[in-house]
Every structure is written in C-alpha cells, then in structure tokens.
Amino acid sequence: GENVEQHPSTLSVQEGDSAVIKCTYSDSASNYFPWYKQELGKRPQLIIDIRSNVGEKKDQRIAVTLNKTAKHFSLHITETQPEDSAVYFCAASIKEAAGNKLTFGGGTRVLVKP
Amino acid sequence: EAQVTQNPRYLITVTGKKLTVTCSQNMNHEYMSWYRQDPGLGLRQIYYSMNVEVTDKGDVPEGYKVSRKEKRNFPLILESPSPNQTSLYFCASSLRAMTGGMRGGGYEQYFGPGTRLTVT
Numbered sequence: 708g709e710n711v712e713q714h715p716s717t718l719s720v721q722e723g724d725s726a727v728i729k730c731t732y733s734d735s736a737s738n739y740f741p742w743y744k745q746e747l748g749k750r751p752q753l754i755i756d757i758r759s760n761v762g763e764k765k766d767q768r769i770a771v772t773l774n775k776t777a778k779h780f781s782l783h784i785t786e787t788q789p790e791d792s793a794v795y796f797c798a799a800s801i802k803e804a805a806g807n808k809l810t811f812g813g814g815t816r817v818l819v820k821p
Numbered sequence: 822e823a824q825v826t827q828n829p830r831y832l833i834t835v836t837g838k839k840l841t842v843t844c845s846q847n848m849n850h851e852y853m854s855w856y857r858q859d860p861g862l863g864l865r866q867i868y869y870s871m872n873v874e875v876t877d878k879g880d881v882p883e884g885y886k887v888s889r890k891e892k893r894n895f896p897l898i899l900e901s902p903s904p905n906q907t908s909l910y911f912c913a914s915s916l917r918a919m920t921g922g923m924r925g926g927g928y929e930q931y932f933g934p935g936t937r938l939t940v941t
C-alpha cells in the first residue's frame with residue numbers, strides 16, 4: 708500500500724521567515740496530494756491541494772510543489788505569522804479497486820516565534 | 822449550516838462493550854471516511870465510502886465495522902472494543918469521491934469535531 712513520510716516532525720521559525728515541509732510517497736499511481744492544518748484541539752482543515760498533472764500551486768502565502776519523478780511534494784509558507792503555528796499534515800490519494808484511499812504523513816508541528 | 826457532526830464527542834467504555842460512533846453530514850457529500858489520530862502516527866484511515874452501499878477498508882480496518890445505508894450517515898461500529906482502540910476519531914466527508922480523472926473540484930474533506938474514545 709501507499710506510504711507517506713513527512714519531515715521534519717517539528718519546525719521552529721521566526722516570524723516573517725519561511726517554513727518548508729517535505730513529504731515523500733511510495734506509490735507512483737497516487738494522483739492527489741492535499742495538505743491539512745490542525746490547530747490545537749481542533750479538527751484538520753484543508754489549506755491547499757495539488758493534483759498529479761500540476762507541478763506547482765500557490766494561494767497567497769502558501770504554495771505546494773510536486774515532483775512526480777522523485778515522488779515528493781512540499782509545502783512552502785512564506786512570511787510566517789504566529790497564527791501559522793499548528794500541526795500540518797500532507798496526504799496522498801491512490802485509487803484502489805473500490806475507491807480512493809487517503810494516506811497521511813505523520814505530521815509536522817510548526818511553531819512560529821514572534 | 823453545512824457541517825459534519827459526530828456523536829458522542831467523548832466516551833469512556835470498557836473492553837468488549839459494543840459501541841457505535843455516529844457521523845452525519847448535511848452537504849449531500851458522496852465520499853465519507855473515518856480516521857483515527859494517535860500521537861506520532863498522524864491520521865490513519867479506517868474505512869471509507871464512495872457512496873451509498875459502497876465501502877472499503879482503509880489502512881487500519883481491524884476491529885471496526887461501518888455501514889452506509891443512507892448518503893448522510895456513516896456510523897463507525899466497534900463490536901468488541903479493546904484498549905488499543907483508545908484514540909481520537911474523526912469522520913470526514915467530501916462532495917465528490919476522488920476518482921482517476923480528477924476533473925473539477927469538490928475533493929476537500931470536511932472533518933467532524935472528533936470523538937475522544939477511551940477503552941479501559
């Protein structure tokens with residue numbers, strides 16, 4: 708089955724700096740890669756996603772890049788702010804016989820220091 | 822208000838006592854899924870459903886059952902709970918099921934508020 712690895716597990720940055728989180732996946736058939744943000748005590752929420760036919764996608768201060776050949780994708784947050792502090796999860800979707808499974812990485816705890 | 826609801830939010834039970842965690846969405850979503858979240862392990866998919874009467878195993882289905890008799894409901898059943906099923910459980914739904922073509926949008930998963938289950 709699909710395996711998604713996420714690094715680093717924790718990331719501390721100064722406010723205003725950039726943060727980068729990297730994920731690798733094992734199955735080349737994966738075709739959809741969402742990123743979720745989970746604040747303390749809350750439910751995960753989608754922040755950005757990318758499909759396998761796209762190499763890069765941006766939404767204001769966040770961007771995701773996908774390298775299908777190397778089977779890795781990354782989340783970039785620029786001009787970090789204290790409200791960016793949260794746990795971020797990457798995921799990869801693969802089509803199985805009966806539908807699509809979604810496999811998540813282990814998460815990255817991001818702390819933005821003011 | 823469009824939402825995913827779960828009940829109960831908190832549950833403490835004993836080994837072997839059957840329980841059901843309900844999940845309901847009011848957005849007419851096709852795809853529904855159950856996840857468990859454990860420290861250091863992230864979110865792991867238990868079961869998912871592409872539509873009514875269509876369900877399949879995720880990565881950690883052992884010890885769980887699901888059913889999808891109506892589009893809006895996707896209950897998670899633990900026939901004989903064990904302590905290793907102590908976890909935070911999330912239900913999620915998306916408008917469309919992720920398919921090979923991936924045309925258009927609607928794949929964002931909306932998560933419920935979570936159910937914290939403790940099995941002693």
